[in-house]
Each structure stands twice: as C-alpha cells, then as structure tokens.
Amino acid sequence: MKVIVCYKIVPEEANIEINQDGSLSFANAEWKLSQYDLNAVEAAMQLVEAVGGSVTALTVGDQKIENSKLKKSILARGPEDLYLVKDERLKRADTHLTAAVLAAAVAYIGFDLVLCGEGSSDFYAQQVGIQLGELLQVPVINAVSKITPAGDRLIIERTLEDEIETLELSLPAVLAVTADINVTRLPGMKEILAAGKKPVTEWDLHKIGIRHAGPRVEEVSTLAPEQVARKKILVEGDSEPKIAEFLDYIRKELK
C-alpha cells in the first residue's frame, strides 16, 4: 500500500504571547510539526507495518517548511521520503488553496491512501483532508479513530458524538484521523540519524501546475478574546461551611 501523510508546520501555541493591544506575538513561538498530523504518521506506519508498502511525507507552505530540524523530525518517525511544495504565496494559504496544492502534489507522487490529521493545531479548520478527497474525487471521511485493512478495502471506525460508526471504504481514499487513534512513538537517536539520509524532493507551485493562489476566506482580524470575568473565589479545605458554600453556587447554576 502506498500511503502519503500530509503534515503542517505550525507555531507552538503554548508560547504565543498576547500583546497589550490584544494582538499576538509569535516571537517566542518556535515552529513545530502540528501535533495531530503525528497521529496520521503513526497510523500510516502501523498500516504499512501490517500490510506492507511505503509511507511518504508531504507538506506545503512557505520557506519555514525547509527547516532542517523539522524535516528530520518528520522523517525520523518512519516515512521513507519527503516532498515539500514551497512557495511564498502559501504563507497564509486558506484550506482551499492548501487542499488544491496537496491534491496536485499527491497526484504527481501517486498513492493508494492519503492520511491527514483531523485539523491543524493552529487554525483547526478541519477542512483540508475532506477537501483534498473531493478534489481527487475519491472516497474521503473524517473522524477516523480506527483503520483495519481488508484487501483493497478499509474498515473504518469513526467516534461520533454519541456512537461509534463502522463503515467500509474502497481504495484509493483519503482519511482524516483523530488525535486518539493511536499513541505516537518518539523517534530514537538511530532514527534521527537515519532521517538525515532520506530523500527530500522540493517543488514549487509552478512545477505542480498551480497558477492561481487566491484565498476564498478573507481574514478580517485576529485578536485575543476578551477575558470572561470570572469570580475567582478560592477556598481551601473541605470544612462544612466551605462545602455548603460550594453547593450554594452549584444550586444557583442548576436553576
């Protein structure tokens, strides 16, 4: 099975700081691999370990995707090669543009299965995987929490709001996997060293035949949310009056 895993480079959200005027500072937020995509990589590795085949990693973006530590970090997790589509016009790509670029790239590379994370840990729009499937005109489904290969088909489990759905899809297909589909493995020193020797191919938009790179969604503003005023009452211990006070609040909110 030829599997392609898509991943995104995002800022470490825990280190994004909020300026006085409510704007965001990324000065201390280093670039990282989007967490949820690591679950997709792990799912791809487990599949290929079970049925044979190969895993290729793919990312699209501006020059930050060339960061050598990040390239090594993704390859150390198992994929045998890496494709980058680098173009400055992808700096603030919306989901449509991202999906269009991924679609062009995976068509060039060739695949049986494309795996994406459920959403990127920065904007978490949760659209790209699905839109990629539509562009490729292949079966696509989100919220995938288990994948079991069955010949040229896949048995998929989806964890929905209040039920688990089991369904069957034919290949080729695109799946967006949830963060709880697996526990990702941490690469060791050996894997990291080997990663440096794996092949990396770099393309630009022109190479994969994309001319138009405009957005469908316009960003108007990005600001820290107004802090909800919280009462912040803090009591210590479990004495009777404190428990009674706690219950008073609970009862008030119940009504």
Add this chain to the structure above:
Amino acid sequence: MAGTWVFVEQRDGNIRKVTFEMLTEAKKYGDEVSAVVFGKGVKGLAPEFAKFGADKVYAVEGDVFADYNTGAYVAQIVAMINEFKPNAVLFAHSFNGRDFASRLAQKLEAGLATDVIAAEISAGKGLFTRAIYAGKALSKVEITTSPILATIRPGVFGVAESAGAGAVVEPAVAAGAGDVYQIVKEFKPTVSARPELTEAEVVVSGGRGCKGPEGIKIIEEFADLLGAAVGGSRASIDSGWLGHELQVGQTGKVVNPNLYVACGISGAIQHLAGMSSSKFIAAVNTDTEAPIFNVSDFGVVGDLFKVVPLLVAELKK
C-alpha cells in the same frame, strides 16, 4: 438569493439541539429561514422546525439518505442549492456536519468557516468569528463566495421559539445521489443514560487527579445527582478510565454548559479550549497554582476524594 438554510442534524428522528440553535440564530438575519432535512420518514418532523421559526422545510426522503453518507448528501444538496439558490447554508459543527460542509465547499469552490461562535450574515456576505491557536485568539473571517457556508459550534447560540409556516417542500432526488462510496456496517451507541456532552446544561469532568476508575466513580455519582454529563481530560481518557467520546478539549468536544465542574484537572490550554466558555466554572484541585483556577468562578483547593463525597452526601440529604 433565497434566505438562510439550516441543515438539520438528526438521526432516527432525534433532532439535535444545535438545529434549533441555528434556526433561532438564522431568524435574526431577517431573511427567510428554511430547515433542510435528509433521511427516512423525516417529512413529519416539519412542525418541530416551524416551532423555531422555519418558514420552509425542505424534506428529502429516501433509503440512501437514512444514514449520513458524504457522496449522496453532497450530490443532493448541490442540486438543491443550484435550484433554490440560498444566500447561506449553516451546518452543525459535528463530525458529520463538518465532513459534509467541507466536501460541499470544495465542490462549489466556496469559502467555509468552521466551528463558528459568532455570525453576522447579510446578502452575499458572512462575517464569522472562530477560535484559533487552541483558543488563544479569536479570528474574524469574511466570506463573500456563494452560498455563504459555515459550521456552527453547538451550545453557543440560544434557543427561542417563534412560529414559522414550516411549509414542506419536497425537492427531487438528485441524479448523483446514488454516489454512495461508504457502506455503513453498524452504529454502536456510546451514550449512557446521561445527557450528551455538547448538549448538557451541567458537565462534571474528571482528570488525572481521579487517579483511576475508583475516582471516576465518585465523579459519576456526583454527576448523576446533578443530572449532569460526565466528561474527562485527555489524561483520564488516555488512561482508559473514560470512553474517547467523553474527552473535553480541543481534540475532544467543546462544551458550553451553565455549570462546568473540573475535578482533578490542571487546566492545560488544550483542555481550556473545550470548556472555557462555560457560564460558571467550578474546580476542585489540590494544587493552589493549578491554571484551572485562573478560569474558575469557584475553586476548592482540596482533595477530590474528600470534597466530592461530601458534596454527594449533602446532595443526597
């Protein structure tokens, strides 16, 4: 440009509350409001939507629509959009809602705002607010492609009844509706008798501080006395103490209850992304410095194994 459509989120005739939230919100735009429902035996649900102001109900009946499936649903709604030309179509930000809306947006080459928490829609223009960077920032985005598409976070918009005509329209089943590529094998309900997390008025959550299934039992007993849903942090879910569908947070569910009680949860940013818009937040934690207290209205610095049983005992009185 004929009004705002609300795609009904239902299964076997059970309508999810977010549908009524979307209808109520859509009424505010002053344009015609229609409910769009796909399924088997769904025509009869029309009065339910009329109660919340639906002027029209587009009901599409058929075996192929009985369960959600991307191919057939998208083919059907594309045909309807081309025929009736709505100004905007709103979907629930549920797993199926976002799957459906994303594929539709790509097919129509239209913009889509997902997980929307505030919306302003006028003719040809939608302005939407959504949380980014695990809730650290709010991003406002504008969509001017047609129709305007968005998925709406459950539990954010209020519900208000207002009588609508609820006139049933039965559109033709589209040619492409045979486009079924996913074969549904089974549905296994994961809910207990407790309310569903995203619809619950009260949520009691347990984290790593519960230390194991015994701790979770204490939380559950407390929750049941309050008629609450039970949720968990990633730590308690990953430990296997609670089912995956009960995770609250960025990668779990976003909840918006009147009362959220966090027991033994530290308050990591990914957890806060799923509950910080709750109306009243209470927390029980042994650590005075736990970040959960920064977003709490009422906090008890104490051992949940002592505090919660005392609450339970009082409630039982």
